[in-house]
Structures are given as C-alpha cells and as structure tokens.
Amino acid sequence: MLHPDDVGPTPWAPLRPLPGHVSRGRLERVLRRGEFAVTAEINPPDSADPDEIEQRVKPFEGWVDAINATDGSGAHCHMSSVAVSALLIRLGYSPVTQISCRDHNRIAIQGNVLGAAALGVANILCLTGDGVQAGDHPEAKPVFDLDSIALLETIRVMRDERRFLSGRKITAPPQVFVGAAENPFAPPYAFRPIRLGKKIAAGAQFIQTQYCYDLPMMARFMARVCDLGLHERCFILAGCGPLASAKAAKWIRANVPGVHIPDTVITRLEGAKDQRAEGKRICVEIIQQLRQMPGIAGVHLMAYKQEESIAEIVHQSGVLAGRTPWRRDLVATTHTVETQGAA
Amino acid sequence: MRAEDAFPVRGVARPALPRRSLRLWSVRHARGLAAFYRGFERGLRAAAPLLRRIGYARLERPVAGVERVVKQALFDCRMCGQCVLSATGLSCPMNCPKGLRNGPCGGVRDNGTCEVHPQMPCVWVKAFEGAERMGAVARLGEAQAPIDHRKTGRSSWLQAAQADAAP
Numbered sequence A: 001m002l003h004p005d006d007v008g009p010t011p012w013a014p015l016r017p018l019p020g021h022v023s024r025g026r027l028e029r030v031l032r033r034g035e036f037a038v039t040a041e042i043n044p045p046d047s048a049d050p051d052e053i054e055q056r057v058k059p060f061e062g063w064v065d066a067i068n069a070t071d072g073s074g075a076h077c078h079m080s081s082v083a084v085s086a087l088l089i090r091l092g093y094s095p096v097t098q099i100s101c102r103d104h105n106r107i108a109i110q111g112n113v114l115g116a117a118a119l120g121v122a123n124i125l126c127l128t129g130d131g132v133q134a135g136d137h138p139e140a141k142p143v144f145d146l147d148s149i150a151l152l153e154t155i156r157v158m159r160d161e162r163r164f165l166s167g168r169k170i171t172a173p174p175q176v177f178v179g180a181a182e183n184p185f186a187p188p189y190a191f192r193p194i195r196l197g198k199k200i201a202a203g204a205q206f207i208q209t210q211y212c213y214d215l216p217m218m219a220r221f222m223a224r225v226c227d228l229g230l231h232e233r234c235f236i237l238a239g240c241g242p243l244a245s246a247k248a249a250k251w252i253r254a255n256v257p258g259v260h261i262p263d264t265v266i267t268r269l270e271g272a273k274d275q276r277a278e279g280k281r282i283c284v285e286i287i288q289q290l291r292q293m294p295g296i297a298g299v300h301l302m303a304y305k306q307e308e309s310i311a312e313i314v315h316q317s318g319v320l321a322g323r324t325p326w327r328r329d330l331v332a333t334t335h336t337v338e339t340q341g342a343a
Numbered sequence B: 001m002r003a004e005d006a007f008p009v010r011g012v013a014r015p016a017l018p019r020r021s022l023r024l025w026s027v028r029h030a031r032g033l034a035a036f037y038r039g040f041e042r043g044l045r046a047a048a049p050l051l052r053r054i055g056y057a058r059l060e061r062p063v064a065g066v067e068r069v070v071k072q073a074l075f076d077c078r079m080c081g082q083c084v085l086s087a088t089g090l091s092c093p094m095n096c097p098k099g100l101r102n103g104p105c106g107g108v109r110d111n112g113t114c115e116v117h118p119q120m121p122c123v124w125v126k127a128f129e130g131a132e133r134m135g136a137v138a139r140l141g142e143a144q145a146p147i148d149h150r151k152t153g154r155s156s157w158l159q160a161a162q163a164d165a166a167p
C-alpha cells in the first residue's frame, strides 16, 4: 500500500503540496519520512522510440523510489535526460533528471530547468559531467560554463528567489528537489567532505555517490561527514551496483573515470564459480552494510546492462523492510484511496 | 557480457602535455609565494590613487601584458581576469580541463592525476597541497561564482586595485 502522501489525482500529476517540502514528487517525501530510499539509474536509449523507455524501466517497477535519467553519461550521445524524464512521468514513475555542465551553457541550462519542471520533473541532479575525451565525440567542444556547485546555486536561486542568474524574474519557479553527486573514493580525499559541504551550502538536498565497493573508505568519509554535521543537512544515497565478473571489474577500474574497486573485491570474484552471482552477492552485502552506516539515507543502484537483477538485489538486501515503492497496479489515485477508505 | 560492453570505451588518447614544472614549483613554494603575493597586492592597493590618476583604461594593456607574462610563467595563468589563486593554494584552476573553480571533479585518478589528461597532476590535488602549505585550507570551502567570460584577458591586478579603491 502506498503512503497517502504519495498518492495524487493521477499517477503522473504533481502531489499535493506539503509544508517543509520544496517539491511535489515522491522521492522527497520518502526521504523526509525517514524511510530508507532506493533509487536506480537507467541508461537512455540510442533511439527515438518512446516504447524503449517503458521496456527499460519495467524491471524497476515497485522496487525503486526514483529513477535517474542520465544526461549523456560517459560523454556518449543518447536520448536527452529531460525527454526521458517526461516519458517516465507519463507512465507514472518519478524521475531524477540529471543535468551535466559539459554540454550546455547557463542560458540553455536554466531554460531546461524550467522546461523539465513544467513537464512534471520534481528532482534534479546537478553534475559536472565526464570530459568529452571519455565519449564517442572526443572532438566536441567541452562547455563547462558552470560547475556543479554553480549549477546547484543557480537552481536554488531560480526556485527560492524566483529569478534567473541575470536577476530577471521568474513568474512560476521550478518546484524541484535538488541533488548532487560526490565521489568519496577519489583524491584529494581530505577535500571531499569540504566539497560536499560546499554543495550543501549551494543548495544540494540529496547526494548520490559514486559506486561504493570499499566500505572502510566509505566509513572514513562518512565519519568526517557526520563530524561536520553534513548528514543532517542533506540525504546521502550511496551508489551501488553488481559487477558482472572479475574481468569486467578490472576493465571498469582501468577505464571508467572515478570508479575505485579494491583488490579484495576482484580476488573474491575471481575465486567464485559463478562470478555473476557472486557479483550480485557482493552488491547485496554492501547494501546491507551501508544500511547500518550512520548518515546513509538510501542507496542508488547503477546496474548497467544488469537492470533485470535490480529487483532481486533490492529484495535480498531487505532494505525496503516490507515497503513497496510506486507500482502501476497499486492504488495510484486519490480517487481510489478515497473510495477504499470509505469502504 | 563482454567486459568491454560494461561501459563505453574511452576516446582516443591525447598527446602528452609538456611538463609544466614551474607551475608545480609554485605550488610547492605556495607559502612563501603567497606571502610575497599578498605584499604585492598591498602595494597595488596603495598605488590605487596614482593608478587612478594615470587612468585605468590607459593602464589596462601594459599592465595586463606584464601580468600575463609573470603569471603565465609562475602559474600557467590563463588570464581569466578574475583571479582566485589565493583561494586555490596557488594552483590555477583554469588549467583544469573542465575549468572547475570550486574543487575537483569525481574523475581524479587513484594516483592523483587528471581524468582528462592522465599525464597531468589534477590541479585540485595540487591546490589542496598548496592550501595546506599556506595554511589556507578553509579558503577552499569558499564558493566561487561562475566565471564572467567578458573579463577574459583583462588584468586582475588592476581590478583588485580598483575594487579596493571604490568607495
């Protein structure tokens, strides 16, 4: 059964405004109620066919509170994040629209924020973005007009002060829950908590971290974060994902910017008979330990090309504790809630 | 699944950058250099009335010219026209291929080199070292506003003198 606060007149309509909430989406409500949140990422298709979105997102239904629509991840060209988000909303899902600073200047970005909010987007994740060298168009012009911190500040100003960076007025501000990414596993390590503090000061209300495969390192980072009281000023969702094999893990470690995988994980995968199953087991164990870690408000799953395993991983980790995130067949409108309540 | 399919293959490798040893030297000597630089800026501010008499517009070209030569040598300065070196451990953030002025991206490699140019130390790893030497780590927490591209190529020195002299 859905929480009554998470139910609107239709699955795609903005929810009733709540005091102390900036958005009218489900993710903010789940987090503010203190529930352990689960989000996941889909990779947008290389296609103009909207049905592909529906197919890709199916394995997540009923298992995640929000779905990140990536914005040209890895500097590769895909369907735009705002469009994917709008298609997800049409189906009833809650998207997190990712905005990267690599491809747009401040004029385009602010226009996109207004457009996304108008289409019903309630959550935006602000990213710097991978360099163009990582993608399929290394010859492209990297824009980086804003950085992620300036982007957070820009959206906060648009929402709370109802104006563009230029000062020009916005008549209806974007009601969005704003997030940022952080990578506790990349040097300079002592800088990372400072940077997190900067992001929160600039407006970040939730954080999704890079893949966590190194729990002791995460624990050290979180201890510092808790010392600084940052976990009380934002919701931190730790990034997780299953590794398909030891070979894949080594390849990712060498080729994907910012992913840190300790040798112990690789050795464990190498020693397993079924490496794919072992990868999922490791992921479940990491999620369960993160659940216990002070300051962690949820997990963010990135299971690239293993989307079908999301349900199994979330189920086995037990972090939803019997709760079911939005699903098409669950009561999904105020109308049904009222009639059921009356019955 | 083939390992190569798990994530997109990275683009072509870039040619190696020339070694910019003086920039790294400057960060290593951030403490002394910062003290010297502060003194220099004090001098500039003291000279503000004189500069105003000569006229900032007339000074712009020659001063920017000198500034470019000096700061390029010491910091690989890119003349962004809104210098933040004192808040970044004397490591010029415009050398970051993403132009980040608020701290490191998430792609810094385990050995502290840059995501984009694997041969180059990440400017923010250097910034942290420089700031530690200067005792100015707290300044790394200051938020830097997005860059004003109209100021590119203009003298930060004159702007510092001017801003201070303004009533």
Ligand code: SF4
Pocket (backbone or CB within 6 Å): B095, B096, B097, B098, B099, B100, B103, B104, B105, B106, B107, B108, B109, B113, B114, B115, B116, B117, B121, B122, B123, B124, B125
């Ligand atoms: S690794 Fe450092 S220098 Fe390279 S793009 Fe990221 S922040 Fe900039």
